[in-house]
Amino acid sequence: MNEIKAMEKPIKFSDPLFVTLVASICCLLWGSAYPFIKLGYSAFDILAEDIPSKFVFAGYRFILAGLLLLFLFRVMSKRKFNLSGKQFSSLILLGVFQTGLQYMFFYVGVANTTGVKGSIMNATTTFFSVVLAHFLYKNDKLSKNKVVGCLLGFIGVVIVNFHSNLLEFSFSLSGEGFVIIAALIFSITAIYAKHLTGSIDVLVITGISLFVGGLALTILGLLLGGRVTHFTLESTGILIYLVLLSSAAFCLWNLLLKYNKVGKVSVYNFLIPVFGALLSALFLGETIMELKNLIALLFVSIGIYMVNRVSSRKFSNTLES
Template sequence: MTGNLRSVYLKLVLTTFFWGGTFVAARLAVKEAPPFFAATCRFTVAATCLIALTAWYASKEGKSFPVPAGGRQLALLFSLGVTGIFCYNAVFFTGLKLTTATSGALIVAINPLLTAVLSALWLRERVNLTQGVGLLVSLLGVSVVISKGSWAVLAGFAFNKGDLIMLGAPLCWALYSILGKKALASFTPLAATAYAALFGTMLLFPAALLEHAVLGGPWPSFSWIGWLAILQLALLGTVVGFVWWYQGVGQIGAARAAVFVNLVPFFGALQAALLLGERVVLPQFLGGVLVVAGVYCGSRGNAKGQAVREPEGRGAQREAVPDHVETRI
């Protein structure tokens, strides 16, 4: 293995480590502030950095800042902000206020396969048998996680409210990913994400004001631990994670990079145990194994079912984007 390849693999592993850490960071943030306030703080920082990066890359290549060409492109980019930033983070932060970081990481791990299924329904993409089996196995794993292995919980539908809310996160992300595929026909991944973060922040800010008006009391604030959590979410979990992920995809291809996503629930549970003192009970462990196994199975099926072109040079950035494996922002 060459030094360059080792560097790529290390960045991909660190990226999934950062993504796993977002569940812990969000859990810490919502202990000190309401969900919409925490989400607004996160994306005010992230959107500023992403827009600056987009402008820097554009000037580096001698181009102007990418601007939507007409109302249709603008509406598409706005829809990314609605689904991937506003709606996703609404359920992400609200769910993690009511459940554990471990459960959240294991539930959201089903993201890629749910995206594949919705793509099949919406974009008429074919779901092969391996993907179908992988989805069923992952769904079984999620059921075990949210029920804590209790048949009584399943029969009585007595689930933790946070777990049920977290189920909305993969759905929001799947919709964002499908819309993102259309946006990538006109914009680079970085530019599309920057616009999504910008529009999402514009929606989160008034939601935070409304949240404060309803809850009352003093304006929320963070301790230094809370601000560290926000900076982890914004800088490591969003900006650095995004850049490193697409660098890896651009150098080793989408199919090979996709395998690293399976590390996210493991890193999420590990950091939750070390930093929050959460304990992984046997049903969560078994459910997590089923979720990861299903995602891995479905990802392998996707890799075999399509030809993945390796990008050549900077101009191939869009071709490097994986169909059913997405960044977490």
Template sequence: MKTMTEKIFTHPLGIIAAAAGATFLWGSAFPFVKLSYAELNIGKEDVFEQILFAGYRFVLASILILVLMKLIGKKVAYQRGTLLKVGRIGLFQTLLQYVLFSYGISSTTGVQGSIIAGTTSFFQIILAHYMYASDKISLRKMIGLVVGFAGVILVGISKGSLTLHFGLAEICLLLAMFFGALGNVMSKKESEHLEVLYMTSYQMLLGGLAIMAIGASGAGLLPFEMTWSTTWMLLYLACISALGFVVWNTVMKYNKVGSISMYLFLIPVFGVFLSGAMLGEELHMFVWAALVLVVSGIVIVNGKRTKAPTAGSETPGQELTQ
């Protein structure tokens, strides 16, 4: 019998609400990180400060989840034999993803970062091809991947010229999205054996402490002059990390990778428009074109087609996810 959690996260409306909520939170991270850097005077060259701030965010996020677990009566103590499992997820989903993300977003615009974030869906599709026998890449998926990555290339074209600006920062963001996708797929596998709240909190704690150690090695442990404004922004970023990953890891636990990856297209949608509204970044023609390509690619990849019925197969009109 399905639990209440499983019923919620497998119901179509539950999936839409959860996925849209998680992607909205992640999309809002782009302008908020940029605003935090500006408030704390963290420049493009302040790499260790960027990394340290990310470490603060994820250690705080893990603590928030642990407090939630305590409040709802779940065990928060470390479970023997889980270190390798949560450590492996923390390496990819937190440490590698956000070390690269922290540097990448500091040297590019919130709009560019948001659109590049759309590639997470493509990376998940590619990884699922090798990790799940039922999620192989078809011709349709390949077309979608090509269309989507064309959008990522286009986002590097500056306004009014055909000059490509796709440098180290954008490469770091692409790598961050790849490691994030890998962490997402790995968390789905491990959630079969670990409770989602426990898995998410401890992978964030281990990954966050490692990020803090890297940042502190070059910037010290407390280099920032925190104000009420920067404290609020740090708390918000920690909350969106905690809530976003708990919700996303839960919806991943109960559904196929291919069936929910399409919702990741909402990250660039939310991120682009929030960056435009909060940072005043111009949404010029290349941004709109890139956004259309990325979203189109993800829709193509995750679209459904009707399979012709055969004897003993599905009933006419039943859709099969490819």
């Protein structure tokens, strides 16, 4: 119990530099999922159009990640999961929507649009989070800095994904529409998870929600005829890495949301596609030092600074008083 309390010290998780470091690590981990998921599809012989098998693959990943976090909770706190019926129902709901439904829309949407457009549409997560926080929290209102910062971050995402076919306007509900719906679901459920952290340990919230969502994805994928059977040393290693990154990133992200304003944390989401592009280049043999990648990183970094500038000053004043 002492270890968990120490890990969740509000002063540390509210420190601007610490938030930047941890949020960047989370986005780096999520960004690394882009190339490793592609490598996983290849290692498990999952075809691009085989959405049900992708559901099963994602389900295995989240089930194992959830079980890992729940195991860590038991080892670190040496407590049982003393949850009320209402709390347990809330976590079931969170898992079904945040992990299950969100990824269902995301995978189907990405399959029906280009990777470029999918990545850009998914970046709307930050906009949804900032706008929702404006209406739900009195101390997290929209400001000029937030608007400018979000726009700069979004421009960065567009730059890193820029391709000639981006100029061809097209929109389909089952493609770009589903990716946007997935982004909206993630934004809403992230705020709901922040609400739950007031009464439930973050490890338990993240563990149960990942497990439940993973179970939902696995069952759905199996019912639709999906299968993941080609287990080798390579494919198992990739799956283990994805399990570890999911458990670490989601847990740390929920801790950041617990002790910080939603807008302050959500803006870091713009880093995910940038890291994804850089790491995809590194692991998939693409060109890594493209000028557009560096320009995109610059735009995103300035955007993050703009959103967090006021918060940093307020934090400094708090420490001095």
